Amino acid sequence: MRVTDIITKKRDGLELADSEIGHLIKAYTADTVPDYQMAAWLMAVYFQGLTDRETATLTMAMATSGEMVDLSQVTGIKVDKHSTGGVADTTTLILAPLVAAAGVPVAKMSGRGLGFTGGTIDKLEAIPGFRATLERAEFIANLQKHNIAITGQSATIAPADGKLYALRDVTATVESIPLIASSIMSKKIAAGADKIILDVKVGSGAFMKTKTAAITLAETMVRIGQLVGRETIALLTSMEQPLGTAIGNSLEVREAIEVLSGRGEPALREVCLTLGSHMLVLGGKALTPAAARQQLAALIDSQQALAKLGELIAAQGGDASIVYDCRKLPQARYHLAVTSDHQGFVDKIDAAQIGYAAMLLGAGREHKGQSIDLAAGVALTCRLGQPVGPNQPLATLYSNTELQLQPAAGIIKNAVRVATQPGEISPVIIGLVTSQGFQLA
Template sequence: MRAIDIITKKREGIELLESEIEWLISAYTNNEIPDYQMAAWLMAVLFQGMTAKETAALTLVMAKSGDMVDLSEVPGIKVDKHSTGGVADTTTMILAPLVAAAGVPVAKMSGRGLGFTGGTIDKLEAIPGFETTLDRSRFIANLNKYNIAITGQSASIAPADGKLYALRDVTATVESIPLIASSIMSKKIASGADKIVLDVKVGKGAFMKNTESAIKLAETMVNIGQLVGRETVAVLTSMEQPLGTAIGNSLEVKEAIEILSNRGEPALRDVCLTLGAHMLVLSGKTPTAAEGRKQLINLLNSGQALQKFRDFITAQSGDSTVVDNPTQLPQARFVQEITSPGQGYVTAIDADQIGFAAMRLGAGREYKGQVIDLAAGIVLQGRIGQYVKTNQVLATLYTNDETRLKHAASCLNQAIKLDELPVSAPPLVLGIINKNGFHERLD
């Protein structure tokens, strides 16, 4: 085979054979094809798209380009959750112990963040002593004993995707739906999950800015799951404002503890219950999402979910006393309150701007490898639809670098809009996509 023939075929909109996709990706991963030819193929995909069959083939060959995690030693159906990313998206730290407390094994390989805040691994490292790198034997042992284990994603998982994504990032081909979908699903499949729940974010603070593109991405990923034998459900959730009130690593750990303690931000709790309910349905624990939701609420009420979080921290060598004493988490030396310049209803909270402000405080990375401030971030006091008075606190900024406060405060002031007329809070769950299609606002 020749790369130029495959590029030409895709440029003309002709469906590629599975063998052609396998050869192309394998050759590129093994440095047998130069970047400029693969870049040409990526641009052809951007313009011509890919069929469901092509996308599934691409996903599988990327998944099989490295290690395929074998979780067969762990009994039960293993269900993974993936979020397409957003601001104050603390769901993994809440969902993992909550669903594990229901008896479903939750095995996750998570990454570090590049952007607004750290990834799940960075957040967990805010817990003193917590180990985010587990060898296979310990990973399996923790799963069998506690139903929960989270480790940093290995470079040996879907290496073809890592190389391809780096090229997409510099060739203006990131937004291709088939390429996004295959990138996400290749890592989920390689990580060993039997079934997958996807949290597809929609809105100003998400990669997908409108419902139409989010539905298309979700349908593509659900289709891939069906074609490769991994049943997948996608939940479309709003990112018009930050999901939780905390943006920043140790601050999000604290908020996760609050939710697991049956307190905290209702929106974050509600989205976690919706996602978790679908994880229980896929695992066979409950016949419907409504029944799954009730079971999860009982686990929050009884304290079992919070105890599972303690067990999880201890199992990974962390100090579980932070659950009862969150002041042991990293604390910021500089704190500044942002107050309302006037009175009125909060009509908008620009999640992008809030995220950028948190990054400026040191909570996220502006470039790969940057050391982040685990104590830095923002805690919001206002939500869309809420009435605020003049000088009422809208948010609190945290950082260990005082020089960062001024710029972050300016970003935050631009992000929150007030008006004299009341508005309703945006809906949280916009729809569910499963093998039977799209169900609007139905969970």
């Protein structure tokens, strides 16, 4: 089977056989197909697309290119959640202990942040002593004992996806729905999930800028799940402003604790309760999302979900007392309040620019392997539609490098727009995609 024939066939818009896709991915993972040939195939896919069957075959070829995690010895239906990424998206830190407290096993393999999108592992490492790298046996043992375990993404999970993503990033083929969908789903399937829920972000601070594009991506991933035997649903949520008010690692841990304590940003709580309610239904712990939501709200009110977060932290070597005393989290040496120059209503909060400001302060990475400041970040004190007056705080900046405070403040000033009249605010929950299609929330 010649690789040039596979490239030519897709270039001409023909459907590839399972054996052709499998051969291509296996050979590329084994370094017997050069980057220039794979780049040509990716560009052919970018322009010609893939059928649902081809996309599912590509997904499984990447999933099986490395280690497949077996969670069968853990009792219960394992439901995994994936977010397409956003700013102040602290859902995993809230959702994982909340759902685990309700009896659904939560086995999470998470990554580090790159750019302005924060990584769950970075956030957890802001907790003193927390070990984010677990051996497979310890991961399974913790999951069995505590119903929850979170570890860093292993390089042996879907290695073909890692190679392909790096190549897509430098060949202008990232924005291909089949390639995005297969990349996300291959890692979820390889990580051992029985069922999958996806949080597809929509808006200026998300990868998918329009609802139409987000629905297409969500529907593609749901169909992949169907074709490979993993029930999958997708929630569409708004990223027209940061989801929470904290952007930065220790700041986001603090906000997660606030939400689990019954306080915190309402939009962040709403997304977590909505995602969690569907996870409980998928996991067989509730018959309807409404009933599941009542269970989850009760677990927050009773502090059981907060206690489960402490249990997770203690099980992985961290100081669980931080859930009751956030002063033990890393604290920045310098801070600066950014205030409004005008009177009016907050009309726009550019989530991507807020994220870039946090990265400039040290909270994010511009390249892999870069060290970060776990205490750095942005705490927003404004939300869309909120009235503000001159000199009223819009955000507080935190950093251990005083030099970056003023440049970051300039970014925040430009990112937050104040108008004379309040604008229309999109609902945070946009809709749901199931095997039956898209429905509005």
